[in-house]
Amino acid sequence: MTDMTAAAIHMTGKLEPRSAWSAPGDRCPIARTFDTVGTKSALVILREAFYGASRYEEFVERTGLSEPAVAARLRELADEGLLEKFPYQEAGQRARSAYRLTEKGSDLLPVLVAMMRWGDRWLFPEGARLELTHTDCGSPVHAELRCEAGHEVAPDALDLASRPRRARA
DSSP, X not given: OOOTTTTOOEEOGGGOSGGGOOOOGGGOHHHHHHHHHOSHHHHHHHHHHHTTOOBHHHHHHHHOOOHHHHHHHHHHHHHTTSEEEEEEXXXXXXXXXXXXXXXXXXXXXXXXXXXXXXXXXXXXXXOOSOOOXXXXXXXXXXXXXXXXXXXXXXXTSOEEOOOOOOOOO
16 A cells, blocks of 8 residues: 555644644635646646747637637736736737746746656656756756755745744835
8 A cells, every 4th residue: 555645745833633624715826826827728828838929829729718808818817927918019910919938837847848748657657748857967857846055945945934924024
């Protein structure tokens, strides 16, 4: 039988025991992230932005989403600061808007890489159709947990502690 606690995060300090506190959605970074990018349409639009799409028509064509869904998600992602709108104009055409990832949006790349690798492993047992590799050496790329000191961190080697509250300015 598999050890079901292998990936459990250790609660420390005020967080131990786990039953002594709750993680309300408005204070949980995971829940708030899903509030921001937790729809399939938002994630596939971000995927396409990482693949180089910038124009509305490209997002519609490459995502398979309806035009209204793409328009709504692009607006939401721009309002959240994940995409930046900028004007472009082709010769003889009216000015239009295009989109590019912001720093905030670009910071989601490891999340999408982790989701891609997880999907490859667990949802496509016959093998992935795409492979993400390092341009310099050609090796496959994956997301991993590392501490700021550079150590690889196993799922069972994580401690969760409460941060001291920041003083209000």
